[in-house]
Amino acid sequence: MSHKGSSTLPPGPKGLPFIGNLFDMPLDYPWKTFAKWGEEYGDLVSVKVLGQTYVVLNSLEHTIELFEKRGAIYSDRPSLTVCGEIAGWERTIILSHYDERLRSLRRLFTPLFGTRKNVEQFVHVLEEQSHHFLLRVLNNPKDLEGQVRKSAAALILAISHGYRIREEDDHLVTISRRANDDFAALTLPGAFAADLVPTLKHVPAWFPGAGWKRYAQVARENVRAMHDAPHEYVKEQMAKGTATPSFVSLHMSECITDERETLIKDAAGSIYGAGSDTTVSAICTFFLAMTCYPEVQKIAQREIDTVIGTDCLPCYADRDRLPYVNALMLEVIRWHPVAPLGGYRRLTQDDVYKGYTFPEGTYVVPNVWKFLHDPETYADPFQFNPGRFLPSHDRNPEMDPRSLAFGFGRRMCPGSNFADASIFMSIVRSLAAFDISKLVVNGRIVEPAQEYSSGVVSHPKSFPLSVTPRSPKMEALIRAIQLY
Numbered sequence: 001m002s003h004k005g006s007s008t009l010p011p012g013p014k015g016l017p018f019i020g021n022l023f024d025m026p027l028d029y030p031w032k033t034f035a036k037w038g039e040e041y042g043d044l045v046s047v048k049v050l051g052q053t054y055v056v057l058n059s060l061e062h063t064i065e066l067f068e069k070r071g072a073i074y075s076d077r078p079s080l081t082v083c084g085e086i087a088g089w090e091r092t093i094i095l096s097h098y099d100e101r102l103r104s105l106r107r108l109f110t111p112l113f114g115t116r117k118n119v120e121q122f123v124h125v126l127e128e129q130s131h132h133f134l135l136r137v138l139n140n141p142k143d144l145e146g147q148v149r150k151s152a153a154a155l156i157l158a159i160s161h162g163y164r165i166r167e168e169d170d171h172l173v174t175i176s177r178r179a180n181d182d183f184a185a186l187t188l189p190g191a192f193a194a195d196l197v198p199t200l201k202h203v204p205a206w207f208p209g210a211g212w213k214r215y216a217q218v219a220r221e222n223v224r225a226m227h228d229a230p231h232e233y234v235k236e237q238m239a240k241g242t243a244t245p246s247f248v249s250l251h252m253s254e255c256i257t258d259e260r261e262t263l264i265k266d267a268a269g270s271i272y273g274a275g276s277d278t279t280v281s282a283i284c285t286f287f288l289a290m291t292c293y294p295e296v297q298k299i300a301q302r303e304i305d306t307v308i309g310t311d312c313l314p315c316y317a318d319r320d321r322l323p324y325v326n327a328l329m330l331e332v333i334r335w336h337p338v339a340p341l342g343g344y345r346r347l348t349q350d351d352v353y354k355g356y357t358f359p360e361g362t363y364v365v366p367n368v369w370k371f372l373h374d375p376e377t378y379a380d381p382f383q384f385n386p387g388r389f390l391p392s393h394d395r396n397p398e399m400d401p402r403s404l405a406f407g408f409g410r411r412m413c414p415g416s417n418f419a420d421a422s423i424f425m426s427i428v429r430s431l432a433a434f435d436i437s438k439l440v441v442n443g444r445i446v447e448p449a450q451e452y453s454s455g456v457v458s459h460p461k462s463f464p465l466s467v468t469p470r471s472p473k474m475e476a477l478i479r480a481i482q483l484y
Helices: 030-041 060-069 081-086 100-113 116-139 141-161 171-186 198-202 211-240 247-252 258-292 294-307 316-321 323-335 368-372 416-433 472-479
Strands: 044-049 052-057 351-353 356-358 363-366 434-437 439-441 444-446 466-469
Touching: 030 044, 030 052, 030 368, 052 060, 060 351, 060 363, 081 171, 081 198, 081 211, 100 116, 100 247, 100 258, 100 416, 116 141, 116 316, 116 416, 116 472, 141 171, 141 211, 141 247, 141 258, 141 416, 141 466, 171 211, 171 258, 211 247, 211 258, 247 258, 258 294, 258 323, 258 416, 258 434, 294 323, 294 416, 294 434, 316 416, 323 416, 416 434, 416 472, 466 472
Parallel strands: 052 363
Antiparallel strands: 044 052, 351 356, 434 466, 439 444
């Protein structure tokens, strides 16, 4: 059964009176459920939840047509009552509405991150921070995720605010982690009734059962601190004449108004908040893939050893000489995308498409995970195979997943060039430095579960692995650098 009787909307699961498809909406791995709906109802699927219309796009063709060619009306974000409005995440680029303020925020990114050439001005920071990452992992391989998180935060803070972290108990790293943890909790599907019934936002925080609102108010303070604390640090350093060049110091060196300063602060907070969390997901996926696919790791390491040698670490300038490692990075991005649903859009006016009428306010969901696992685009899509992106005598490379994973149209990730460069540096240097393998306990191999969280940013769940230096020479090379 489906609601095909509604001629203005695409087909989809049949809902119940009043609540619609409330009980059909998946809480875990929604991208997989949406893909199954696509097999049953077609590439365009619609559902209604308490009167709110959702249209799921299971086809890249539809997504390009709507998000890029009709971007003027498909670039807004839904109003998330708890995460966006109460907790304050709507001030970041991630949840900002599509308006002049968002366009102003995005313009701030262009001089630093607009092109690959722009990003090259940060190569020295990328190389320094990736070396620090290797040392952290070497010193504490059992806490891989913790070291990835710390290193991602260190890199972002260095670029956004010219800040060097303390290795232990750094207050800005702690603020970032709290805010990102809040965002993950606040955006879980179906977590808060107030997102479905916005009038619940008026419930007093002291009211019995309103613990969700008290939590959101604490989260708001964490968002405020994530924006204010590093910004004040830069202002103090600029006043002393000791500020390290950064995103904030570059823009603050101009003659600016209070309004402009708020934009700079919010743009930098967006880098600091979202950038670190998404990079963590990609790098952890890389380590999971290398644990599960040792033959891929060996091919990449042979390429590095042949081109670079074993007496030094690869540099960013070596990138174009390492086609297999580049392909491996692309496969990391494709195999499990950081944001499997890419970010909902809100339609700002009625639109007619493929014979259907989408009403203003419809939430439109691009199933990026489905696009990246479509067998019509990627052969044997659930296998981790970097070779798919390399040309051969009998076939062309498959589609570059970055054109899908980093977003579409007017909401494409403004830091995508920098994210691409930072992920590559972490991957290529980890391959040069470490052997990554399955953990062996009491003579038995512990198989890692390839499981992920269901959040807006999806992370691998903790998995066992072994990370060891490839040689005593490489260990000495890693230890030659000193942390702050």
